[in-house]
Structure formats: C-alpha cells, structure tokens
Amino acid sequence: MLAAATVRRRRPSRRGGPTPYVLMAPAVVLLVLFLLVPIGYTVYLSLRANRVTGGGLGIRRETFVGLENYASVLTDSAYVDGVLRMLLYGVIVVPSMLGLALLFALLLDTPRVRFGAFSRIGIFLPYAVPGVIASLLWGFLYLPDVSPIRDTFEWLGLPAPDFLAPGTVLFSVANIGVWGGVGFNMIVLFTALRGLPPEMYEAARIDGANEVQIALRVKVPLIMPAIVMTGIFAMISTLQVYTEPATLQPLTDTVSQTWVPLMTIYRDAFVNADIYSAAAASVVLALGTLAVSVAVLTLLQRRAFGRDR
Structure with a gap:
C-alpha cells in the first residue's frame, strides 16, 4: 500500500507547467510585432485616405473611405x-x-555521374548571387551597345536579337528568374532523391529497367511531395516578382514603373506618396497570392485523395 502510494506520488504530472509557454513567448512576440501588426496596420491604411476638409482653408485630413481604395x-x-x-x-x-531543376537533380543522382560536387556547386552558385547584381549583370548582357551576345550574332552574320524589345523583354526578365532559381530547387529535389532507399533502384535494374525508366517511374513519383513544395514556393515568388524588372527599368523604356504589381505599389507609396492606395494594392496582391496557393493545394490534395481511393 505504501509503495503504491509512493509510486503514485512520483508519477510525473501531465501538465507541462509554464515552461512551454516561456519558450514559445519570444517566437509569439516576434510573430505579433513583425507579421500580425504590420498586416493589421496595412489593412487599416487601405480603408483610409487623405481628403480636403475645412471649406476654403483646404486642410487635408486622413478620413475613413471604406472600400474606395x-x-x-x-x-x-x-x-x-x-x-x-x-x-x-x-x-x-x-x-x-522546375523542369531544369528536376533534370539536373536526376542527372546528378545517376550512379555514373562525374564531378558531382563541382556540378552541384556550379548549378547552385547563381542562387547565391543577389537579385540586384544578377539583374544588372544580365541587363548589361542585354544592352545592344555592350552585349557580347549581340556582337557574336553580328560576327556570325546573323540578325542580332533585341532582348529588351517590347516582344522579348518578358522572356528576358523570365530568364533572370530561371537562372537564379534553378539551383535552389535543384538542391531541394536532389536532397529528396538522396533520401530514397537504393534497394528500389537495384530491384528495378534486376527487372530490366534502364536509368531513364528508373528516373521517370521510380524516382519522380517518390519525390512528388518535394516537387509540389518547390512548385508552390516558386509560384509564390513569381507572384511577388519585383527585383528583376525594377533593376532593368532604368536601362530600357519597355519596362515601365507599373510593369508588375509590386512596382505599382512602390510607385504609389514612395513616388506619389499615396500610402493608402499602396496599402490597398498590397492587400489585393496578398489575397490573390493566398487564393492561388490554397487553390493549388486543394487541387493537389483532391488528386492525391482520388488516387488513394
């Protein structure tokens, strides 16, 4: 009886006490101060505007305008x-x-690959270059007066392309984004491939599958969660594109100050000093990004659930 009572008294309490809350407090405080408060203040500004009041005095005051912005x-x-x-x-x-990242990851995961470490570093290196530096680098490669690519075409007797023309500037900007983002996504997919058990590859080879069949029918389906994750992150980053067109904008007239939504927000907030319209545009862009992300995740979950059934 006494021993049983002693055991009952020595049982650890299921309550964690204040320790978990103390450990979580710094993260919660940072979340509130640097995420929730700015979001709330942005929504607050988006519902207001400067209006002239006071009759002939012409006093500008901040007033509530609802959804006008x-x-x-x-x-x-x-x-x-x-x-x-x-x-x-x-x-x-x-x-x-994603296509290039997956291709490079599969090639680097083949058993007979040579200079694998050097290749991984070489493919990843553009991601380490800051976006502004990368945009300036490619911008000078695009400029007709200093472009070595244009000189090469002229040396070969071919018509030199204008990378900053209205019909090609979108692809030129996209090229900068692809060049800088392939390396990171390749590392993520390559890490997922390295986590797969090699016994499956050996079983597929015993069954007569070659490396291409193993890559398409074994590796790609097994790393599909990593592909989906990188795809969502890439989609969110493209919805927030700003650095590349904003850096190229002083170099050409084909990229305007409102070429993408974030450039319009920057113009309204810091050029036109209209933070209220900029806040409303920011909220619209954020809600659009959230809606697209939720829609893609829902679609993928439904397909996965349908396959499981």
Whole structure:
C-alpha cells in the first residue's frame, strides 16, 4: 500500500507547467510585432485616405473611405495589366525552373555521374548571387551597345536579337528568374532523391529497367511531395516578382514603373506618396497570392485523395 502510494506520488504530472509557454513567448512576440501588426496596420491604411476638409482653408485630413481604395485598385488599368503580365511571367518561369531543376537533380543522382560536387556547386552558385547584381549583370548582357551576345550574332552574320524589345523583354526578365532559381530547387529535389532507399533502384535494374525508366517511374513519383513544395514556393515568388524588372527599368523604356504589381505599389507609396492606395494594392496582391496557393493545394490534395481511393 505504501509503495503504491509512493509510486503514485512520483508519477510525473501531465501538465507541462509554464515552461512551454516561456519558450514559445519570444517566437509569439516576434510573430505579433513583425507579421500580425504590420498586416493589421496595412489593412487599416487601405480603408483610409487623405481628403480636403475645412471649406476654403483646404486642410487635408486622413478620413475613413471604406472600400474606395480597393475599387480604385481593381479598376486601375496599369495595375490590372501588371497582374496579367505577372501571371504570364509565372507561366514561363515556374515550369522552366522546375523542369531544369528536376533534370539536373536526376542527372546528378545517376550512379555514373562525374564531378558531382563541382556540378552541384556550379548549378547552385547563381542562387547565391543577389537579385540586384544578377539583374544588372544580365541587363548589361542585354544592352545592344555592350552585349557580347549581340556582337557574336553580328560576327556570325546573323540578325542580332533585341532582348529588351517590347516582344522579348518578358522572356528576358523570365530568364533572370530561371537562372537564379534553378539551383535552389535543384538542391531541394536532389536532397529528396538522396533520401530514397537504393534497394528500389537495384530491384528495378534486376527487372530490366534502364536509368531513364528508373528516373521517370521510380524516382519522380517518390519525390512528388518535394516537387509540389518547390512548385508552390516558386509560384509564390513569381507572384511577388519585383527585383528583376525594377533593376532593368532604368536601362530600357519597355519596362515601365507599373510593369508588375509590386512596382505599382512602390510607385504609389514612395513616388506619389499615396500610402493608402499602396496599402490597398498590397492587400489585393496578398489575397490573390493566398487564393492561388490554397487553390493549388486543394487541387493537389483532391488528386492525391482520388488516387488513394
């Protein structure tokens, strides 16, 4: 009886006490201060605007305008054109980036690959270059007066392309995004491939499968979660593209100040000093990004659930 009572008294309490909350407190405080508070303040600004009051005195005061800023953003042709251009940019960048990343990861995962470490570093290196530096580098490669690519075409007697022309500038900007993002996605996919058990490859080879069949029928289906994750991250990054077109904008007239939505937001906030319209445009862009992300995840989950059934 006494021993049983002693055992009961020595049982650890199921309550964790204040320790978990103390450990979580710094992360919660940072989340509130640097994420929730800015989001709330942005929504607050998006519902207000400066209006002239006071009759003949012409005093400008901040007043509540409701959804007026959102209506102005959604009817702004420059913002709408920027959104459509951004979506086209994403259609070009995301499949190209993920396709090249998957191809490089599969090639580096083959058993007879040579100089694997050097190749991985070489493919990943563009990702380590800051976006502004990469955009300037490619911008000078695109400029007709200093472009070695244009000189090469002229030396070969071929018509030199104009990379900054209205019909090609979108692909030129997309090229910068693909060049800088392939390395990171390749590392993620290559790491997922390295985590697969090699026994499956040996079983497939015993069954007579070659390396291409193993890659397409064994490796790719097994790393599909990693492919989906990199695809969602790439999609979100393309919906927030800013650095590449903003850096190229001083070099050419084909990239305007409203070429993509974030450039329009920057113009409204820091050029026109209209933080209220910029806040509304930011909220619209954030909600659009959230909606696209949720839609893609829901679609993928339904397909996965349908296969499981």
